[in-house]
Amino acid sequence: MTAITEFVDLDRRRRVAVLTVNNPPVNALSHGVRLGLRDGIRQTSADREVDAIVIVCAGRTFIAGADITEFGKPPREPGLHEVLDLIEGAPKPVVAAIHGTALGGGLEVTLACHYRVGVKSARFGLPEVKLGLLPGAGGTQRLPRVVGVQKALQMIVSGDPIGADDALKNGLIDEIVDGDLTAAGVAFAEKVVREKRPLRKIRDMDEKVAAVRGKPEVFAEFRKSVARQVRGFRAPENCIRAVEAAVDLPFARGLERERELFLELLNSPESKAQRYFFFAEREAAKIPDVPADTPAREIKKAAVIGAGTMGGGIAMNFANAGIPVTVVEMARDALDRGLGVVRKNYEATASRGRLTKEDVERRMGLITGTTDFNAVGDADIVIEAVFEEMPVKKEVFAKLDGICKPDAVLATNTSTLDVNEIASATRRPESVIGTHFFSPANVMRLLENVRGARSSKTTVATAMALGRRIGKVPVLVGVCHGFVGNRMLHQRGRESEKLMLEGAPLHQMDKVLVDFGFPMGPFAMSDMAGLDVGWRIRKGRGVTSPVADRICELGRFGQKTGAGYFKYESGDRTPKPDPVVEQIIADVAREGGIERRQISDQEILERLLYPMVNEGAKILDEGIAIRASDIDVIWVYGYGWPVYRGGPMFWADQIGLETIRDRMLELQRKSGDEWAPAPLLNRLADQGKGFLTL
Ligand code: T1G
Ligand code: NAD
Numbered sequence: 001m002t003a004i005t006e007f008v009d010l011d012r013r014r015r016v017a018v019l020t021v022n023n024p025p026v027n028a029l030s031h032g033v034r035l036g037l038r039d040g041i042r043q044t045s046a047d048r049e050v051d052a053i054v055i056v057c058a059g060r061t062f063i064a065g066a067d068i069t070e071f072g073k074p075p076r077e078p079g080l081h082e083v084l085d086l087i088e089g090a091p092k093p094v095v096a097a098i099h100g101t102a103l104g105g106g107l108e109v110t111l112a113c114h115y116r117v118g119v120k121s122a123r124f125g126l127p128e129v130k131l132g133l134l135p136g137a138g139g140t141q142r143l144p145r146v147v148g149v150q151k152a153l154q155m156i157v158s159g160d161p162i163g164a165d166d167a168l169k170n171g172l173i174d175e176i177v178d179g180d181l182t183a184a185g186v187a188f189a190e191k192v193v194r195e196k197r198p199l200r201k202i203r204d205m206d207e208k209v210a211a212v213r214g215k216p217e218v219f220a221e222f223r224k225s226v227a228r229q230v231r232g233f234r235a236p237e238n239c240i241r242a243v244e245a246a247v248d249l250p251f252a253r254g255l256e257r258e259r260e261l262f263l264e265l266l267n268s269p270e271s272k273a274q275r276y277f278f279f280a281e282r283e284a285a286k287i288p289d290v291p292a293d294t295p296a297r298e299i300k301k302a303a304v305i306g307a308g309t310m311g312g313g314i315a316m317n318f319a320n321a322g323i324p325v326t327v328v329e330m331a332r333d334a335l336d337r338g339l340g341v342v343r344k345n346y347e348a349t350a351s352r353g354r355l356t357k358e359d360v361e362r363r364m365g366l367i368t369g370t371t372d373f374n375a376v377g378d379a380d381i382v383i384e385a386v387f388e389e390m391p392v393k394k395e396v397f398a399k400l401d402g403i404c405k406p407d408a409v410l411a412t413n414t415s416t417l418d419v420n421e422i423a424s425a426t427r428r429p430e431s432v433i434g435t436h437f438f439s440p441a442n443v444m445r446l447l448e449n450v451r452g453a454r455s456s457k458t459t460v461a462t463a464m465a466l467g468r469r470i471g472k473v474p475v476l477v478g479v480c481h482g483f484v485g486n487r488m489l490h491q492r493g494r495e496s497e498k499l500m501l502e503g504a505p506l507h508q509m510d511k512v513l514v515d516f517g518f519p520m521g522p523f524a525m526s527d528m529a530g531l532d533v534g535w536r537i538r539k540g541r542g543v544t545s546p547v548a549d550r551i552c553e554l555g556r557f558g559q560k561t562g563a564g565y566f567k568y569e570s571g572d573r574t575p576k577p578d579p580v581v582e583q584i585i586a587d588v589a590r591e592g593g594i595e596r597r598q599i600s601d602q603e604i605l606e607r608l609l610y611p612m613v614n615e616g617a618k619i620l621d622e623g624i625a626i627r628a629s630d631i632d633v634i635w636v637y638g639y640g641w642p643v644y645r646g647g648p649m650f651w652a653d654q655i656g657l658e659t660i661r662d663r664m665l666e667l668q669r670k671s672g673d674e675w676a677p678a679p680l681l682n683r684l685a686d687q688g689k690g691f692l693t694l
Helices: 031-046 080-088 105-112 127-131 139-147 149-158 164-169 181-194 217-226 235-248 251-266 269-283 309-320 332-351 357-365 390-403 419-423 457-469 485-502 506-516 522-529 531-541 546-553 579-591 601-621 628-638 648-655 657-671 679-687
Strands: 002-005 008-013 016-021 052-057 094-098 101-103 115-119 123-125 175-177 302-305 325-328 367-370 381-384 409-412 432-437 446-451 473-478
Touching: 002 031, 008 031, 008 181, 016 031, 016 181, 031 052, 031 080, 052 181, 080 105, 094 105, 094 181, 101 105, 105 123, 105 139, 115 164, 115 181, 123 164, 127 149, 127 235, 127 269, 139 149, 139 235, 139 251, 149 217, 149 235, 164 175, 175 181, 217 235, 235 251, 251 269, 269 628, 269 648, 302 309, 309 325, 309 332, 309 357, 309 367, 309 432, 325 332, 332 357, 332 367, 357 367, 381 390, 390 409, 390 419, 409 457, 419 432, 432 457, 446 457, 446 628, 457 473, 473 628, 485 506, 485 522, 485 546, 485 579, 485 601, 485 628, 506 522, 506 601, 522 531, 531 546, 546 579, 601 628, 601 648, 601 657, 601 679, 628 648, 648 657, 657 679
Parallel strands: 016 052, 052 094, 094 115, 101 123, 115 175, 302 325, 302 381, 325 367, 381 409, 409 432, 446 473
Antiparallel strands: 002 008, 008 016, 432 446
């Protein structure tokens, strides 16, 4: 074995050369890897002792793409196109031997090879669209020539990988191999040589793109079919145009068109935000004082207290991950109702073909309902999701303290209450932590883990590891009212009520945020979550919200009662303005002596989002969030902040903190001290810095 570069080794197996890429952790196509592949292909192409070449990777995966950390930096030769032209133009067969995830530029490397083999567990994808980009090294031109235009459009615009069986069925790979991958790759290459198979260059394959030539309806239908999920994103349309070029243009011209469309995206604010977010999501998993090797408790059995809106969804997460879970309710009818909702949700998913009947029964089989608290004695973790009332929570935790095994983790799903006070109801506060799921808990990916003053590192590590295991994005936050997400949401809510009294129609405010990229406006979202939850919390805390309270007093709790801030036709979730509510707002404004006026979309946007950013600055200053990017991860995964705007803190940095601070000072002079800029915002604005420089 000789090293071509630090990241690529060359070995020989009889008359087959093996180029092994070794650039941990994911063999990204960094400059050193490209250099090694270029020199390796040149050397082995010229070597008369070599009949074929195999490209394989060391470590846990085949090449997982271009090195994202190199984007935005001056490009270094060789570029990926040069390397791929050498591979495809090699005078002897080049075979890619694939394991793990061949993604982005990694899949494009395999598409430049003449043949591809993969192990059963391998996955194949072009996820560039998730970075606000498109496959920029021939993927949009070569993939449709192999798997056909429809499949290529689906893979490139969704960015989701496919498995080996699907890849084989669609001609993306030639064989599924098992055992030693390098040996299998070499054997396949020797077979190609022995059978004198052609040097199959995908660039020369025209049949599958020709089949769609002159049929623009194929693209029109596809655009229609993805319109809802690609709303606001810039990259998907460029992806579709690049595949159109593969159909309409000769290969070389198609590559040029792909390049133009790629560069447009590379320099776009959307891709900058999505590339930032890629790393922000991975940073969120790192807790400075809880190293990655901190021992976490193994979760073999779980329990959930309360089978209401949240309890049922939380239990589904465990069952979905194959973890047996016991659900405890205080009465049989509440239990049956809660588990009934769980079964209905699973059956609804099965009716959409995303689960089989066997899957439904297997998952329901992992969920055991009981009204006997003692049944949770052997659970490794217990998550409490009972009423949001401190006395009820403390009574439950005191009971769990007496029942659960010594090393069990006791977690609370409270959305606002003091986790430290809840922990004080036990003799083991070090084992208590907040695990704040978002509704619907079996769908929303965010998990806000709330570290109590006494939560041990093992308890923190356990909650973070569990979050990833049940398919969530866990983010660690500190204890304060509403933690990070709800605390910032409260500031937006406060200002939205002022705006409504000053004259901004509810549907206008919702439209401003929907146009900004949120899936739903604040008032439609409240109607979906249920106005009664907030009403119960306000009553519990003796605080009022005049308009919302009057709406709730009329029994209008939102979608679940057919009316809330908006009214809903039966079976239709479209929010419709309701004169009843407009009258309530006008009455409260008149009683408050508030003069009403037209308010611009820009003013609405600033007054709804700047208070959130300002609260984010306070949260950072108080150490409730470890880093600004964690706040962005919380808002993207928990509150629908559009990922192509990075998150509230990233977005604020793009606008410039000085601009935001100065606008807040203006509003402070007009409307009062709730607009006072946070000390951190002031400091950074004065220094001309951003939150992400912290
Ligand atoms: N570049 C640089 N670093 C990367 C990387 C990449 N492509 N992929 C992962 N990392 C880092 C990551 O930040 C983390 O670092 C560590 O590797 C482990 O990652 C020309 C333009 C492969 C499925 O979009 O989807 O090719 O935090 O924690 O959960 O057309 O990483 O440890 O310091 O995510 O096992 C297209 C991106 C690029 C794939 C593994 N490729 N990666 O998941 O580990 S654009 C992608 C992933 C492109 C071409 C275009 C996942 C993974 P750290 P991890 P994982
Ligand atoms: P819910 O009213 O729908 O369900 C609470 C359930 O707890 C009820 O079924 C009730 O019978 C049961 N319960 C009450 N006391 C009990 C006890 N002593 N033992 C066993 N069961 C008991 O409420 P929810 O919306 O599911 O909220 C539950 C918790 O989750 C609250 O702390 C809430 O703040 C939090 N939360 C709610 C949401 C949301 O959007 N609904 C989101 C995040 C967090």
